[in-house]
Amino acid sequence: MKKSLLGLSLLLSVAFVAEAQKKKIDEEFDEKAAITDLSYLASDELKGRDPASPEMALAYGYIAKHLESVGAKPIPGADGYFQNIPFRLSSPPSKGKVTIGDSSYSQGIDLLVLDGESLSGTYELVDVGFGMPEDFEGKDLTGKIAVSSVGAPDKMSPADLFALGSEKSANAKKNGAVALIERFNIPSIPWQLISNYLNRAQMGIDKGDSSDLPYIWVKDLSNALPKGITTEKAKSAVLEIEGKTNTPVDGKNVVAWIEGIDKSLKNEYVMLSAHYDHVGIGRPDESGDSIYNGTRDNAIGTVAVMNAAKFFSENPPKRSILLALWTAEEKGLLGSRYFAENPLIPLNQIIYNLNIDGAGYNDTTIITVIGLGRTTGDNLVIEAVEDFGLKALADPAPEQGLYDRSDNVNFAKEGIPAPTFSLGFTAFDDEINKYYHKAADEVDSVDLDYVTLYWKSYILAAQNIANAANQPKWVAGDKYEEAGNKLYGEKE
Known part of the structure; x- marks a missing residue:
């Protein structure tokens, strides 16, 4: 009887903590400000955020100013809030x-x-x-x-x-x-x-x-x-x-960090990442619009990380938070690759990467997690999504190779557990393709109530990981398990 009561008490305590965490995110999340950020990043003024365009400076400047304003700190070795990358544009x-x-x-x-x-x-x-x-x-x-x-x-x-x-x-x-x-x-x-x-x-x-x-x-x-x-x-x-002509391009990842509060865990980092670039200007659609605004891909993800920065600056978790907004994902995952090859934080101190990216959505009752089922941190993500009334589903289109097409893969290769938190989709269908890399991908075409739940559940998932007692691992037999064992120094 005593054991039963103890178990019930523990369950009630966990449930109470989870509800309190959700409530705090609900209370502190500024939906109006988040939509303002989204509207700017996906505006025509930024001309589709092509990494080689001069408008890219507007995007990275805006993001860096936000990180500074909410209290996230520059990473030692960075150029303020930037990791500078020497790109070159090679024309045929x-x-x-x-x-x-x-x-x-x-x-x-x-x-x-x-x-x-x-x-x-x-x-x-x-x-x-x-x-x-x-x-x-x-x-x-x-x-x-x-x-x-x-x-x-x-x-x-x-x-x-x-x-x-x-x-x-x-x-x-x-x-x-x-x-x-x-x-x-x-x-x-x-x-x-x-x-x-x-x-x-x-x-x-x-x-x-x-x-x-x-x-x-x-x-x-x-x-x-x-x-x-x-x-x-x-x-x-x-x-x-x-x-043959080659032109140098100044690229910038936007990076910052928030120190954790647990003495034994604050030297471990949960990396929250999203790419902030898009594909720029393309073929005009029927209305004559040629600016590919990239709301879904990936201004929404960028705003998620920006709001996570605000929340965790005010409510630091046990582990430290590494904030990373990548450039040139659309050019071949270049910004994240550069960081993986030139890390500002030792990779073996980054215990998890919750990447956020997506092509769009066709189901507002779910969140699709690319890589769900591959790490021991899955339940922490699933619980966060469910706390906001949604359901987490695994990749429904494995034939698309989505796991290996976003920035998370550059860290998975190094051994870091790294799923991608995506808007809810059940297939790569006409609803997805209507907006994916199209001029129609504007802010007024998205369900902002759903997007707000998406943002909040991302923050809660990150908080669950950052406060977890145990470091998430790859599940046994995963193709990146060996790299994880090597990175974190464990016996195979």
């Missing part, structure tokens, strides 16, 4: 042609010059497999062109292709190569789709001297090129790359 060449043996490849048709400087001449080809560091060992590449397959055997997502390409270019340059040609040989991804998307100015992280190396994709679905190099039918290539 005026002429791009590569001739290999009897085959000729042309820009935009079966060839894409993605980065680097202009280069013309005839150069010997050297096959370097997948272009992994070990593939370059023992290869004489001085004055030659390195040829590799795109990606790696276990890394074929779009984000992987670009991230690995950057690493391969650096290794090729280090080993004396004059260019890197990657063979695009993934039949499941339509080449024409890739070509349409990439045959325009591309943004990347400027890594110094390696960035002047021509980085080229050629369509080789039949895998003919390696055989040609082996038989010397394709011993060399004639390059005609002319009119």
